[in-house]
Amino acid sequence: MRELRIHGRGGQGAVIASKLLAAALFHEGRWVQSFPAFGVERRGAPVAAFVRIDEVPIRLRCEVTQPDDIIVLDPTLLTAVDITAGLKPGGSILINSEGLPGDFPALIGRFRVATVAAGEIAARNHLGSRTQPIVNTAILGAFAACSGLVGLESVCAAIEEDVPQHAEANVRAAREAAAAVQVGGLAAQEVSHV
Amino acid sequence: MRKVIVGNHAVSWGVKLARAEVIAAYPITPQTQIVEELSEMCASGELKARFIKVESEHSAMAACVGASATGARAFTASSSQGLALMHEMLHWAGSGRLPIVMADVNRALGPGWNIWTDQTDSLAQRDTGWIQLYCETNQEVLDTTIMAFRLAEQVDLPVMVVLDAFFLSHTAEPVDIPDQELVDRFLPPRRARYKLDVDDPHSYGALVRPDDYMEMRWHLQDAMHDAVARFDGVETEWATLVGRSYGAVESYRTEDADIALVTSGTITSTARHVIDQHRENGEKIGLVKIKMFRPFPTDALRLALAGIDRVAVLDRNFSPGQGGIFAAELRSALYDLPAEDRPAIYGYVLGLGGRDVTPAVIDGIIDHVRMPGIPARADLWVGVKA
DSSP: OEEEEEEEEBTSOHHHHHHHHHHHHHHTTOEEEEEEOSSOOOBTSEEEEEEEEESSOOOOOSOOOSOSEEEESOTTHHHHSOTTTTOOTTOEEEEEOSSOGGGOHHHHTTSEEEEEOHHHHHHHTTOBOSSSBOOHHHHHHHHHHHHOSSOHHHHHHHHHHHOOSOHHHHHHHHHHHHHHOEEEESOGGGSOOO | OEEEEEHHHHHHHHHHHTTOSEEEEOOOTTTHHHHHHHHHHHHHTSSOOEEEEOSSHHHHHHHHHHHHHTTOOEEEEEOHHHHHHTHHHHHHHHHTTOOOEEEEEEOOOSSSOOOSOOTHHHHTTGGGSOEEEEOSSHHHHHHHHHHHHHHHHHHTOOEEEEEETTTTTTOEEEEEOOOHHHHHHHSOOOOOSSOOOTTSOOOOSOOOOHHHHHHHHHHHHHHHHHHHHHHHHHHHHHHHHHSOOOOSEEEESOTTOSEEEEEOTTHHHHHHHHHHHHHHTTOOEEEEEEOEEESOOHHHHHHHHTTOSEEEEEESOOBTTTBOHHHHHHHHHHTTSOTTTOOEEEEEEOOGGGOOOOHHHHHHHHHHHTSTTOOOOSOEEOSOOO
16 A cells, blocks of 8 residues: 655645656556645645555555655745645655755655655646746646656546646646656665555 | 546536436535536437526425426435435425435535545434435445435435545546437436326325325325345446346445445445455455445345454444434344344544545454444444544
């Protein structure tokens, strides 16, 4: 079982990202479960969504408290919420940031850190507005490239199937982000897998 | 077709495949997605049903009662306070013997205002004459919704399909969505035994004097008895088409067990995981899942639990002044077992208002229930802060 938590702000598409990732993994033959943090959401407020992944049907029906992987859709969340809460030692963090993994020294000794300028990529592809780009599909492309957990083609197929508007631009953003992601921190072999 | 969908949309798909003809609903979290999806299906023409917008849940059920009385296949969905507001009309559906299907997404009642899962909303409607079926997975939600129409129309009773808020309603997981052609074979168009007909006018629900009322109640009870066996038949037919069935009661690894957990809803899944771990350590422990709450499957539960020493009932609900509702019902059902076969029943109240029920919480209950010499009680509260 592998568990993943996505941090975002209301309106950035964290919940959709969790569903797309689950659909992509399902197409690859995995069992999946995805859900938002249970509660009331407001635009701009911190939100979270979760994905469970396994080779067998998933029976845990409780909250995810000790994830293996974290995705952060908004870099301002790094100081607003405890994004590493419960993250397993050696776990991975993918951050939407124009910086490099080395710019996060507090994280890089303990976790595998990756960065991608998803906001810039999304804005370039006219996803959302320039000030409020919708970064969820770009970050999933980056996640496919840096995690090895899911194929980029599966992510693109899930986007084409389930994103009703601008599917092409979303796929392009995912591919550009996959090519642009920067990985640092712990070596890949130290990271736990399913 | 297999798709990753949330539990709410599993209901919507079930209703669409069942070719519901009238849908009347009022939105309430966490149910809203069910009727939102159905309204889109109606708007696009995918589902040829009349979608009636109403001003309250009371009216939603009233519209379903009217539609069902004319012979139409009617559906609605609600939760919590919305279901409570329907209460009067639930009696009109139940005692009116109208095969309406409703989804209730279990949500806690306020105040304190709470949108999270808790079964007290549906269980409080126990005596309204509705069959109640609780679900554990999104697949079970979809299958149960389709089966509910079949069962309802066989026994002329309304059926409530019950699913946990968020843990099912907003959780996406793989669901096999059967073909329309297959569902059509299982569920033919409704043929109402009695219906409102302007060419043959009758009145229903009029004054009934003491010399007939009791017989009407007896017929209701008789239909409830009948529903237990009918449900098995409906499940068997569904299983021949799709290969899936659930049982009014399901025993999981209870062979040679000394201790059994009794669960309903999504706590069951997490409990299966815990049971497997304890079995790996050689502990004789199993689980009994209750899917059907009304009619209460007394015979099946006696069979499933006879000879087990201790039973821990996990109730995500409670009746103030009593305790967990499944525990109380189970005690009543097993009381007539011979003393040597009758298990001691421990009722644990937990997870109210959506509080998380983790494997560690269930481990704690197992540790408690097997302590030597503890008296059986129906109101053991789990994890209450001092």
